[in-house]
Amino acid sequence: MNLSSIGASTPMVKYTFSDADWERISRADALRITTLFLTARRFEEKILQLDKLNLVHGPAHSSIGQEGGAAGSIAALPIDTLINGTHRAHHQCIAKAINALYGEGFDPLAHGLKPEMRREIQAMLQEILGLKGGWTGGRGGSMHLRKESLGIMGTNAIVAGGLPIACGHAFAEKARGGKRLTVSYFGDGAVHQGATHESLNLAALYRLPILFFLENNGYAVSMSVAQSTFETQLLTRPFAHGIPSIHVDGANPVAVWLATKWAEEQISATQGPAFILADVYRYYHQSSSIPGSAFGYRTKDEEESWKARDPWKFLQESLPARGLLTMDELSALDKDISASVQAAAESCIEGKGSSSRIKADLWPAPETVDSNLNSDGSELQALNYKEFEDYAQADMEPLTYIAAISKTMGNAMEKDDSIYIFGEDVANMGGGTVGATRGLTEKLKGRIINTPITENGFCGLATGAALCGLRTVVELMYSDFFLVAGDQLLNQAGKIRHLFNGTASVPLVLRARVPGLEGYGSQHSMDPAAIFSAFPGWRIVAPSNAFEYVGLMNSALACNDPVLVIEPQELHTRSTPVPKDLNYFIPLGKAKRVRRGDDITLLATLTMVKECCDVADEMNASADVIDLRSLSPRDIDYDLIGESVRKTGRVIIVEQTTRPASIGALIADEIQRRYFDYLDTPVQRVTGKWAPPVVSKALEAAALANKDDIQKSIIQVMRDCGLAR
Structure with a gap:
């Protein structure tokens, strides 16, 4: 056999931080990275405290231990960058909120966090608690965070669910000639989802300005990477799609900052996507304050070894040693951020300790539960x-x-x-x-x-x-x-x-x-x-x-x-x-009477509209035939239906589709609730059979409704009412 290597030009590199790399970091860069990191760490600690007091309704996936990846990457990118993420995203969203408001020349050591930064910390905390003052009125909670004005486009409770959507953000930006980057954050558990591979392929194919940021904390709930995949080198995934990628130590936020700069340069040079794999570690179990070792899938030694490399410890040791920030400055910054987070919590909590509770007037009104299901039109x-x-x-x-x-x-x-x-x-x-x-x-x-x-x-x-x-x-x-x-x-x-x-x-x-x-x-x-x-x-x-x-x-x-x-x-x-000009509109939610009659109402959809009219003509039946046109439940035109029902007292809903795929059951139920007193007989339904259509011409025809089915139903309804034809 004559075998030769298949060449590939796509970079797949591992970045090892060295002392020389400190030359690329300024005091301002170090201060920004640290501000974002500390805000994420203190915010997450506060959420964990509130969760222990049973004040967080639903899961609150802690990212304590992982903040280095978020702080380093977000600090490296322009403040107008768009991000989305997955269910474990508090650290990314709070860091992005602070960075979006940071501005050139801002010095948090001079005056502390800006008032608008403090407001966003409070609003994000209230969102996680499900309160009306949150970014989206408390509906998103911990896993679904969005504040478009800050570039936070929405996090996602579905593993890998945000990746295709992020590709869409990047596509729209490119289509409009914009310069903003999109970053999509996800974990190692998402790597094995089909949506991830589809997104990588689309981003590479369409040359989208997107950075895929994989936070590899080693576990998808309790499943290790080795338990989840045969090929544990996760950079092979972007490599297979021709996407430049870099592996970095996520416990070192300065290294992440530099790796992100490299990725940004790749995006600019190739006019396409890039990929970062950052090794990070979550100190606690999936959504609790209990370490993973308590459940047996991690060892205490492993947890302690990662905690010994905590990003905050790294910053405290390295920044003063390099003359970038002093310990006093770090302490002052920490004090101000901690006070801001504490003030945010106090704005929505009353009572102390185990008697702590959410202030009653902060809950959204129950009557708004159905608001914003659709546009106001x-x-x-x-x-x-x-x-x-x-x-x-x-x-x-x-x-x-x-x-x-x-x-x-x-x-x-x-x-x-x-x-x-x-x-x-x-x-x-x-x-x-x-x-x-x-x-x-x-x-x-x-x-x-x-x-x-x-x-x-x-x-x-x-x-x-x-x-x-x-x-x-x-x-x-x-x-x-x-x-x-x-x-x-x-x-x-x-x-x-x-x-x-x-x-x-x-x-x-x-x-x-x-x-x-x-x-x-x-x-x-x-x-x-x-x-x-x-x-x-x-x-x-x-x-x-x-x-x-x-x-x-x-x-x-x-x-x-x-x-x-x-x-x-x-x-x-x-x-x-x-x-000829095609410039007209038909209202959504408005049905149309296509044939008038007094004896029976036929509610039809799609191909069955003409069939109903033809059958009524052939039978010389006095049928009100209504083309429903809009089929979404809140758009059904019950006003026109009711007008017809009050006249005829008899209704047949006619659909070509099979019975289990029919929407008619919902409509029939609603008609009988609204117009029961006007009905002479129960609402009838014409559909196909229970089985889906198969390829056989004979069985396919038998599976779907036809003109004979409509005719038989009309005859039966009229007989039931003593009006046999």
Whole structure:
């Protein structure tokens, strides 16, 4: 065998701190690093004290021992840097808050921390305690911290959940020609998540200005790195993606400062990402004041060896010895920071010792619990709302459903340069796999973004970019693929506004194709409406023809909430008259009566709207057919439904999808609660069968609802009411 080495130019280096490196650190640099470190250490100690008094509701993942990585890295970067992180992020967020307010020439030894710094310490502490004075009104607590004005874009309770979102922040910054860096902090447990590898790949592929900062504390809860992976050299991960990386001692905040400067230079030189692996140590168990050795997964000797290398001990020994700061100066700085943290605690606690309690007037009002689930809709109020009947035939031209998709997107993107489309193959083959972006790639260069087959990664990237001011559109080749991206779509994008109490918006449109009777089988054929309806924050629209598509998509693109747009492939070739200029909107949350009748109400979605009208015509039934259009639970048009129910007294909800994937059960329950006295018979539902559609043409047709099912249901309801036809 003739074997040769495969060369690779990507740097993967280990940095060993030496005495000569002190020459690169000024007194001002040392003071900033120490200020950030001490604020993080004293803040964390106070949180631990409050936790012992049972004043912290929920987990409070202590980072005591790990602060050197946060202080060194944040002090090295510009104050406008954006950061996000994971559940163990107190040290990063408080250090970032102080650094964002630091400013050139600031000397904390001269006057102590600035008043605005003290206010942010108090606000962050109140956030962790769940109080209304916190950064997001106490909703985020310990694990979900956000203060955009300070560059803290949101920490995340899902391991690795913030990494794709950070890529989105960096993408948006690059797209707009900005110069801010993004740093995403995460732990060794996140290294093995698919989201991490997807994020590294996307960052390298798109050449994003992002620094991945891995705090390796050696344990994912109790699992050591060696128990979690065969290859324990974690820098092989960024190396595999072509990302320059550096390994540094995180217990030395000065070394971290220098390593971060190296990484910043790499980002500038390569116009792409960089990666830091910092070895750190958490002194306590996952979320407690008890050391890990008490649970048997660490030894006391290991813990003591790390404590002997404590970053604060290092600073106290090294800075005076190097003539950078004196012990008296360090003591004075410590005293002022400790007093600031103590004042923050006293602002929200009354009583002493075991009788300590949260001041009652600081809790958020219970009646605000549902506030900020969605936008207040103000961005939609001045839109040009039109219905089909508002146009003369001369103003219309026939347009197929698939053409409506590409034309509507092109029209909107030409007017709004913040709109970007992401998806697999969307910029290839002259318009993607089905032509939904036909003609756009040439006109809108750089804004139709081909993605790898990494749904969780690119949906997270689109979420992060939307958080930073872009309006992002994600095309899912098939609707079922949202399950691959479930965390980023359902747990992140949909919840972010409420979680951060309205301080963040995610204007993202998710286009999901449903094949219907196309033979794609059970893993490519799911109607996603019912699943998305179970998660807060999402709007759902279901266009039943090209006219509806244009108006609803225009509204979705104007909305500051994430909006799911369901696109049945069965409708792609159907043509409908559509206004030539495409500049109209259909209100979200407004259904449409498409056929009038007095005997029965048919509530239909998507492909079943036309089927209901056809069946009613064929049966000569006096049916009120209503196209629901908006399917998110708080957007269902119960006013129009109620008007119809009071007239007919009989309701059938008609969906093509299978029974377990149906949203009709929720609607039926609500109708019977609201309009029970007007119903002559229980609300009925037409759906497909329990089994998902499979490839067999016969079984696929049997699995989904059809015209015969609608007809049988109408006959049954009329018979039940003594009106047999």
